[in-house]
Amino acid sequence: MATDPLPVSGDSLNQRLAEKGLRFTSQRQHVYEVLLGQRDHPSAEEVFMRAKQSKPEISMATVYNSLDALVKCGVVRQVNVDRGATLYCSNMNEHAHFCCDDCGKVFDVNLKNSPRVPEVDVPGEFEVRTIDIALHGRCTGTCEDCGRREAHA
Amino acid sequence: MATDPLPVSGDSLNQRLAEKGLRFTSQRQHVYEVLLGQRDHPSAEEVFMRAKQSKPEISMATVYNSLDALVKCGVVRQVNVDRGATLYCSNMNEHAHFCCDDCGKVFDVNLKNSPRVPEVDVPGEFEVRTIDIALHGRCTGTCEDCGRREAHA
DNA sequence: TTTCTTATTTAGAATTATTCCAAGTATTGA
């Protein structure tokens, strides 16, 4: 599916961070660029490995910090689909996630137009901010990884 | 919200397990009863503590095994809302989860009638089996725990 | 029943995922 046509970048990221009282740093920018560079659903560990390629001195702690900062300022979302590591998604369009229980890969799926968001009966004492929709099942197509539960993407 | 009016029990659990080639054991039954006895959203650790009260010899590994077995045979669902431990829900009615980002508690919320399930555009190569809907926000009501992120329920 | 086969349980070790820490460094704003 189409990913965000307007990913935040440069000064814009700076602003987004500032709005939340967070500072703009080269590490945060770099982590964000890593996410934009390959728009799949990597774990913190995977982001760390990609980030090190062009910034070998970055630390795991900073990757976690940066991911948290990016999530807080709304340019990245967390994806929790199973018992494994949290994944990160840089597509901020409204979409759901399909997770293959067989190969573990996560894919974006579009929500159909109209009432995009499921109609929920939320008691008054709850203030809803975000809604995460996760579909589970199997990818039946040409997934060469299906069958082994290791390979994530 | 109302929890499942027909929780599986006794022979019925036996059958459900058998259908999946799993054996009925006193541990699995006990773990299931623990979940039915307090229908909130405990973590494996929490289930372990509750289970030990009336069956002190049960082990953590068995709790994980039992929870997995119960999930596999469809009488319990897993709930993954954040970076923390996986939670377990014994309410098998169709419902969504509200997770308070402040106090961490998870509550069941009803999906409105009509198209209960969100309309998603799933590419042909995916076979959807289950859909999980998680709402995030804050409980604004009389939550005495709100403000500290420890206490889960 | 008795026996055989295989699944399950158990305690504890091992792994994985994430958070915490203390010291040095960068950023902000006065």
Add this chain to the structure above:
DNA sequence: TCAATACTTGGAATAATTCTAAATAAGAAA
């Protein structure tokens, strides 16, 4: 330019889950 504070870092610590190998229980067959 300086002080205050946020951020980064490597490594230790913790939390969550999985793995292991030996003992036990369950189901099927005889």
